Amino acid sequence: MSFKIAIIGAGSVGFTKKLFTDILCVPEFKGIEFALTDVSEHNLQMIKAILDRIVEANKLPTKVTATTDRRKALEGARYVISCVRVGGLEAYADDIRIPLKYGIDQCVGDTICAGGILYGQRNIPVILDFCKDIREVAETDAKFLNYANPMAMNTWAAIEYGKVDTVGLCHGVQHGAEQIAEVLGAKSPRELDYVCSGINHQTWFIELRLNGREIGKDELVAAFEAHPVYSRQEKLRIDVLKRFGVYSTESNGHLSEYLPWYRKRPDEITRWIDMSDWIHGETGGYLRYSTETRNWFETEYPQFLEAASKPIDPSKRSNEHASHILEALETNRVYRGHFNVKNDGVITNLPQDAIVESPGFVDRFGINMAAGITLPEACAATCISSINVQRMSVHAAISGDIDLLKLAVLHDPLVGAVSTPEEVWQMVDEMVVAEAAWLPQYAHAVPAAKERLSKSSVKTREWAGAARRSVRSIEELRAEKAALKQAG
Template sequence: INHQTWYIKAEWRGIDLVPRMLELFEGHHEYPVTEKVRIDVLRRFGYYSTESNGHLSEYVAWYRKRPEEIARWIDTGSWINGETGGYLRVCTEGRNWFETEFPQWLAEAPKSFAASERSGEHGSYIIEGLETGRIYRGHFNVINGSTITNLPPDAVVEVPGYVDRNGLNIPRVGDLPLGCAAVCNQSISVQRLAVHAAVTGDDRLLRQAFLMDPLVGAVCTPPEIWQMVDEMLVAGEAWLPQYADAIAAAKARLAQGKAIPTRTGYAGAARLHTKTIDEMRADRVNSQRNAEATDKAKLRPAAAKKAG
């Protein structure tokens, strides 16, 4: 449930900032453009969600339900601000650039790695803490147990903690605010259904997971969801052997020619063009940075405003 993490406490020099967060975000020079969903969730729930604007919009029912309204909630300056299929686009561009440029990289002098150029990835800091005892504080994905007391104990949660020679140490958080917990519990239920479906090959559980997904439920009716699952099972047949019987039944239903009409060629309300290799070569510096980056959303600028 690490895509639905909340700041329930924030202090600066002893001042409780939680009551002021909405005012501060709304008064920022850029966040009201790039973080519209997160600011609105803060407005409705009273607490700030750590997840990106785009991802948060996908995990709740309210911001992507009508194509004509999506632009009100997203920004296309960075893929992570809500662009349709943005992560797929940026990864596709990075992969294509890597495949094209890799022979040239091999011909270049090897890069040097020094302690002064250490990345921000958690892994090396965790290992350092375990091996040397140097305390590393961060946020970690762990089995909940009794850490967050109003979420299921077997859920995976993202919580603050620290690492030292004794291992990973997670303090008890207690209850989330009820509204925040309700948002998390809905996604946990979807994930539980999906995992059990995948393990057992039970397509009824799979369909129930789709039914309970907040965004799917906001957009589709049950018959539409059933048909969508049929189509997805058939499309993924090569990788879904546990659903063999369900796929055979789905093929039979689809072959009857009674499918609910869908919009042919529709690519989503906010999908951007995937750059060609030639287009990326024209912007070589940024293309190289994207291909190399682990965090492909470190920079999140607002979309440039059109003149006139």
């Protein structure tokens, strides 16, 4: 087969490499073209060198190009994959730092909550630029595969306003299923059959069967509480399972910031989180992890390049959806997965305009969703709260309406549990001013926001958060990796 895949944000080096090797595990795809594009020439050249090394080591006819000219990369592309982070770690640091001044302690801050909403404001104008280019220069009816967060907001904007055939992709469902299979003693995750449905990062395992046997709430709770690791790392998630009756796909840290109950009192946050890894609830955990990963990659790049000389092993193909979707569309080998699409009847008790994450099947006719799923009432109520925030956030990003943006943040579950309206209004002004370089739609609102900030009497505090860790140096990371290797 011969077609072109464009990857926007290809400077996300590790993730781009994973997608690349996954796709080349499909025998029919050896001769396709990958067009890499990124705003960072430096990152682009690093990832191109790695992919070129993979192609050379495996004696493949695969073509790899790299350019900072996005339209050139998109010309004639049949598939476009986005894994961008608009504003990079600089803007992301403000997503975490500024809300802390108002008492809002986030672990990740990339989906909803104050950080996720502002992240969406930065991303959505760029997503619409992508869609314009796709419509104009890519293959007719090209498919846009969005991996970038905030998943629901980005996908919503691309479908509703970008008018491009878009699907949002995430790996939370797969990871949650692996956990459940492990605690239940399955020999392989393939023994577990499940229906998982909801919205991205708030998806729920509403049906579970292990080797055909139905698994109920009590058995699942007992299995998690008996697990020597997850009983400690997933305390909040297990508590939600006990109360809601179903397990959430999302990690302890992610889930904690989508709900109004667990991170609103600083003295209680540590009760629900675990500090063994960032994903279990650490304040600003993903920001720290991302910073360390960037620094590590820059320093250890020769090792990454050397590792690229190894043969591709199809048995190690990951469970990221992209390669499996492309294989199903191009070869008609049917694939079942969980995809982010516009609701339109997929889930009966969520708004029809929302972006939902639910089971679907892919073949040469496209992505075909299983329709008519009904969530448990508590799950639907939680999702609807987030959907309302997402909808206002998307509309604010499109219109540049700072008042609507403030209302979106005000209605966020965790923000509303922590902050007063006066605090929210000032916090949003501060975030818009700090991130103005990536918020062109709010340029008209920045002068007035600065004026309000100069006269504000709302008190803030300098606070690192309830559970903050410092960014580790390269030497500390090396020592930790060496200790783990010796222990293992």
